[in-house]
Amino acid sequence: xxxxxxxxxxxxxxxxxxxxxxxxxxxxxxxxxxxxxxxxxxxxxxxxxxxxxxxxxxxxxxxxxxxxxxxxxxxxxxxxxxxxxxxxxxxxxxxxxxxxxxxxxxxxxxxxxxxxxxxxxxxxxxxxxxxxxxxxxxxxxxxxxxxxxxxxxxxxxxxxxxxxxxxxxxxxxxxxxxxxxxxxxxxxxxxxxxxxxxxxxxxxxxxxxxxxxxxxxxxxxxxxxxxxxxxxxxxxxxxxxxxxxxxxxxxxxxxxxxxxxxxxxxxxxxxxxxxxxxxxxxxxxxxxxxxxxxxxxxxxxxxxxxxxxxxxxxxxxxxxxxxxxxxxxxxxxxxxxxxxxxxxxxxxxxxxxxxxxxxxxxxxxxxxxxxxxxxxxxxxxxxxxxxxxxxxxxxxxxxxxxxxxxxxxxxxxxxxxxxxxxxxxxxxxxxxxxxxxxxxxxxxxxxxxxxxxxxxxxxxxxxxxxxxxxxxxxxxxxxxxxxxxxxxxxxxxxxxxxxxxxxxxxxxxxxxxxxxxxxxxxxxxxxxxxxxxxxxxxxxxxxxxxxxxxxxxxxxxxxxxxxxxxxxxxxxxxxxxxxxxxxxxxxxxxxxxxxxxxxxxxxxxxxxxxxxxxx
Ligand code: ADP
Ligand code: MG
Numbered sequence: 186x187x188x189x190x191x192x193x194x195x196x197x198x199x200x201x202x203x204x205x206x207x208x209x210x211x212x213x214x215x216x217x218x219x220x221x222x223x224x225x226x227x228x229x230x231x232x233x234x235x236x237x238x239x240x241x242x243x244x245x246x247x248x249x250x251x252x253x254x255x256x257x258x259x260x261x262x263x264x265x266x267x268x269x270x271x272x273x274x275x276x277x278x279x280x281x282x283x284x285x286x287x288x289x290x291x292x293x294x295x296x297x298x299x300x301x302x303x304x305x306x307x308x309x310x311x312x313x314x315x316x317x318x319x320x321x322x323x324x325x326x327x328x329x330x331x332x333x334x335x336x337x338x339x340x341x342x343x344x345x346x347x348x349x350x351x352x353x354x355x356x357x358x359x360x361x362x363x364x365x366x367x368x369x370x371x372x373x374x375x376x377x378x379x380x381x382x383x384x385x386x387x388x389x390x391x392x393x394x395x396x397x398x399x400x401x402x403x404x405x406x407x408x409x410x411x412x413x414x415x416x417x418x419x420x421x422x423x424x425x426x427x428x429x430x431x432x433x434x435x436x437x438x439x440x441x442x443x444x445x446x447x448x449x450x451x452x453x454x455x456x457x458x459x460x461x462x463x464x465x466x467x468x469x470x471x472x473x474x475x476x477x478x479x480x481x482x483x484x485x486x487x488x489x490x491x492x493x494x495x496x497x498x499x500x501x502x503x504x505x506x507x508x509x510x511x512x513x514x515x516x517x518x519x520x521x522x523x524x525x526x527x528x529x530x531x532x533x534x535x536x537x538x539x540x541x542x543x544x545x546x547x548x549x550x551x552x553x554x555x556x557x558x559x560x561x562x563x564x565x566x567x568x569x570x571x572x573x574x575x576x577x578x579x580x581x582x583x584x585x586x587x588x589x590x591x592x593x594x595x596x597x598x599x600x601x602x603x604x605x606x607x608x609x610x611x612x613x614x615x616x617x618x619x620x621x622x623x624x625x626x627x628x629x630x631x632x633x634x635x636x637x638x639x640x641x642x643x644x645x646x647x648x649x650x651x652x653x654x655x656x657x658x659x660x661x662x663x664x665x666x667x668x669x670x671x672x673x674x675x676x677x678x679x680x681x682x683x684x685x686x687x688x689x690x691x692x693x694x695x696x697x698x699x700x701x702x703x704x705x706x707x708x709x710x711x712x713x714x715x716x717x718x719x720x721x722x723x724x725x726x727x728x729x730x731x732x733x734x735x736x737x738x739x740x741x742x743x744x745x746x747x748x749x750x751x752x753x754x755x756x757x758x759x760x761x762x763x764x765x766x767x768x769x770x771x772x773x774x775x776x777x778x779x780x781x782x783x784x785x786x787x788x789x790x791x792x793x794x795x796x797x798x799x800x
Contacts, residue, residue, distance in 0.1 A: 210233070211237065221329065233354075239335060314338075428460075453504070460782045619757065648743075650708070659708055690708050
């Protein structure tokens with residue numbers, strides 16, 4: 186039999202490789218932009234026509250290439266970024282496979298003009314379907330201009346497979362945004378059909394987010410900043426009230442590379458769990474730095490997945506860091522009245538810069554620590570442009586809680602007459618009274634605060650139960666007459682998963698045989714009947730929402746106990762009870778939101794009232 190195996194010609198091999206690297210115009214955009222970043226460019230301009238189908242041009246002011254390098258760059262496995270296998274474990278560049286240019290040149294008409302700093306003349310090369318068609322010296326600036334024309338000109342099937350211009354443009358913009366976010370120090374321009382879509386000046390992340398998504402984002406951002414032995418996490422999450430029904434701005438970068446990882450995404454969602462309604466998605470721009478040796482670097486060139494060697498620890502760090510950031514942030518109490526946008530932050534004028542917020546954080550802060558509960562307080566900046574806010578923590582013990590609502594500057598002269606004359610309004614003291622047996626109203630110097638009494642109590646209990654779980658310190662009260670609860674045999678097995686947690690919360694329970702649970706004691710903070718109802722619902726939850734329980738047992742347990750343990754709406758409270766509840770509430774880490782994410786405090790200020798009279 187004759188031999189039949191042959192080596193494929195390079196042009197064919199490149200076309201096959203291109204199938205992996207170049208799926209659509211956006212893949213070319215990504216590779217070219219990353220090359221410019223790797224070449225140290227500080228200004229990058231992207232010009233596209235017909236959603237990249239007829240032209241993708243990238244102009245950068247990076248290092249440029251020598252004549253030989255410019256030729257070599259289009260060979261497969263030609264790269265300046267790694268030399269030996271070990272380099273794979275400390276990659277700091279975006280590219281390293283040396284495949285992109287070879288692949289692109291296999292399926293398009295490419296021209297490149299490039300010049301290094303110490304050359305007088307640049308070099309211009311034309312390549313079509315992997316074949317060099319011309320090469321000559323040219324006049325050009327330091328840097329590189331690559332033009333990719335008529336993508337898939339030689340593979341009609343692939344060309345026909347491309348989606349509408351609108352869809353392809355969306356893909357390009359997605360990739361552009363990711364790269365622009367990860368490289369704030371670089372200025373970017375995106376021009377489509379002679380229209381400038383983005384013109385981003387170099388700056389910090391806050392400025393970049395505002396540049397891409399709109400200035401309003403400036404006031405939506407909550408900074409995240411956490412440094413552990415394993416990873417460093419920085420960036421922003423969007424305030425919970427800006428969560429969206431559709432997955433909005435969700436950007437996660439590992440060592441400056443955009444990645445998608447459902448598990449880590451879940452960690453962020455989890456941190457928001459009690460802050461936003463179910464089926465809404467939080468927004469985030471988070472950057473994780475990690476030792477490259479701890480991740481799998483051999484990522485597929487076009488994929489955005491990643492593997493960590495210790496996913497569980499990273500999950501926990503992300504979750505706690507985001508929670509921590511949200512907890513330190515004084516979530517706006519005026520969300521119900523849509524005052525968010527009118528508060529404190531005047532719109533930026535063209536050319537104005539947005540400064541990084543100055544943050545004072547307590548590095549020893551533990552979201553669940555019993556002592557030294559502190560309250561984050563935001564003060565507005567007094568410069569006309571946004572120049573950042575300062576978050577300070579104060580101990581509520583030394584600071585009456587109503588002070589939290591007094592603006593820092595000039596207290597506005599505003600006296601709201603506490604003159605509510607409905608029958609069910611109880612005026613108990615000049616400035617603290619109960620409305621509809623449902624809300625605690627409190628007059629402050631410049632506004633009226635309404636506290637939802639049931640949700641306030643839920644928040645207080647929720648944090649208390651979380652602390653009990655964390656510190657294994659839940660206080661119990663013994664029942665005068667132990668209660669027997671009938672359970673099914675299967676439920677007992679489920680209950681075993683969290684019987685220790687329940688005991689830590691203060692339940693004194695013991696299974697008796699296969700179908701009975703003896704309840705001898707319940708958490709101190711609860712009424713007997715409520716304690717038993719909560720236990721029943723926990724069992725129900727263990728059965729029906731096993732997944733939720735597994736993922737966040739502490740939250741689920743504390744949430745259900747708080748739900749059953751809280752004061753009911755409609756309960757008349759004495760002044761002492763109201764003041765005590767308010768004190769406890771404002772000693773919480775997140776006083777403004779109930780464990781289910783609904784607002785606890787509403788702040789009626791002069792602005793709001795004046796608006797009502799303008800109608
Ligand atoms: P990789 O980025 O994986 O090394 P590429 O095929 O994308 O592979 O690029 C090959 C080489 O060409 C790079 O290693 C780099 O040396 C050079 N190169 C590509 N684009 C540029 C650019 N815009 N400026 C300077 N050098 C570039
Ligand atoms: Mg590359």
